[in-house]
Structures are given as C-alpha cells and as structure tokens.
Amino acid sequence: MKLIILGSGTAVPLLERNCAGYLLEAGNRKILLDTGAGTIRRLLEVKADLFEIDNIFYTHLHNDHINDLGAIIWSNNYGGIRKRALNIYGPYGLKKYCRALIKKLLKPTKLHFDFIIEELKNSEIKIGNIKIKTQQIKHSPATKSIAYRIEHGNKSLVYTGDTEYCSETIKISRNADVVLTECSFPDSKKVEGHLTPSLAGKIAKQANVKRLVLTHFYPDVLKTGIKKEACKEFKGDIVLAKDKMVLNI
Ligand SMILES: [Zn+2]
Ligand SMILES: [Zn+2]
16 A cells, blocks of 8 residues: 555645645555645645545545645546545445535535445445444544545555544554554643654554554644654654655555
8 A cells, every 4th residue: 555645734725735635545545644734735736536436435524635636526526527426434424425525515516426425434435345344532622523444455644634542543454564643742731632752653453553654733843843742642753744755554
C-alpha cells in the first residue's frame, strides 16, 4: 500500500499544512480518508485523478475533515461527469449531513452518478481485496467518530482521525504495521478529545504497532519536540507527517 499525506493540518489555516486528508493506494485502487478543505488541490499536486476515486471514508463530520465533500460532489457532477458510483462511508450522522448538503446547499439540477452513503459502527467491509474494519472511538460528544483499519495483502494501516486516548483506539491499532494518528496539542496543553505526542506514543506502545505516523498538528505542538515526547513512550519508528509525503506500507 502507498499512503500519501494530503493534509497534515487542522482547523488553523496553514499554507504548508492542509486540513485532514489522505490518499491510500492499495493494489490498483485509490481511496480517500477524510477530505478537509483543499483536498482537491492537493490531489492535483500529487498528480492523482479525483475521478478515479470511487470510495471515500470519513472518520467524523468535523469541518476540517469533510469540508471538501461538497466540492468533490460538484466536481464529479459538472467537472468530470462521473459515470461510476461514488461510495462514501462514515459514522452515524453522515446520511443526514449529505442530505442537507445536497438538497439544501448544493442543489444540483440532477445528480449524474449514484451517490451511495453507508454509515458504519463497528463493522467490516471489503472493497475488492482490501479489508476495512471500523471501530467507534472517543473524540467529541457532539459527533460520532470512527477509526479505520485497512488491510491489504499482509499489511495493515490504521487511521484514527481525531481521538482521545482510549481503549477503543488501542484495540483497533493492535499489531498494525502503521498507525496514522492525530497529535493536535503539546503535552503541556492537552485538550479534551485530542492526543498529545506522549499519548500518541502510549497508544502505539500499548497496541504494539510497528510504525507511528503523527499528523493533525495545531501550531502550538509544532513549536515543541514532538518526536522527543512521543519516543519517551514508544520505541518504534516515528514519522512526522508533512503534506505530499509518500509512505510505503
Ligand atoms: Zn474533530
Ligand atoms: Zn480535526
């Protein structure tokens, strides 16, 4: 599998760190994990074709993770005239969100493609030979959040989205080759519902993962020694995500 970081940033606008978005290539398929604002632009920058992507997975409905969905629907409807279905997956609430987005905001005269929405809890689905497991995790009381474990061949990637330190996130991450998780705030300024470098390290240690990829950095954490804090807990490989970084799994 190949993971391309499209957005290692957050709600804070930063030119070099887009809102959350990741492209995963597994076999001959490309899937998106979250699509915060600017995802379409980053896809162009990494020379990936939006119209070749048939499956998008959302961890939760916070705007820094889903904001480009409207633009993606619009582009597929008028910018490329999609023929194949577009499948999107996410937590409970995604259907209601999409209904409002399409019927009340976008209001296309006609949707030219099948738009299929699936709400997932603790589920297991397959796309070709890619196996995807989901796990509800703790993040925000206002929105449900799910983490994804994607397995292809004998490799596994876990993407947690935004998460609090919790047993559910450790469970889905167990023995994964790569865990891509958030690292929003420094240890000295922990915010409820988010991880710090040492908490992300603790999850990686407790889940016995091989490689920890940290992402979703608010500006304050970027001023600190992220790796130094994380490796106090986790002795394996730690990578700090950057936009357009490519990781082979
Ligand atoms: Zn969030
Ligand atoms: Zn976020």
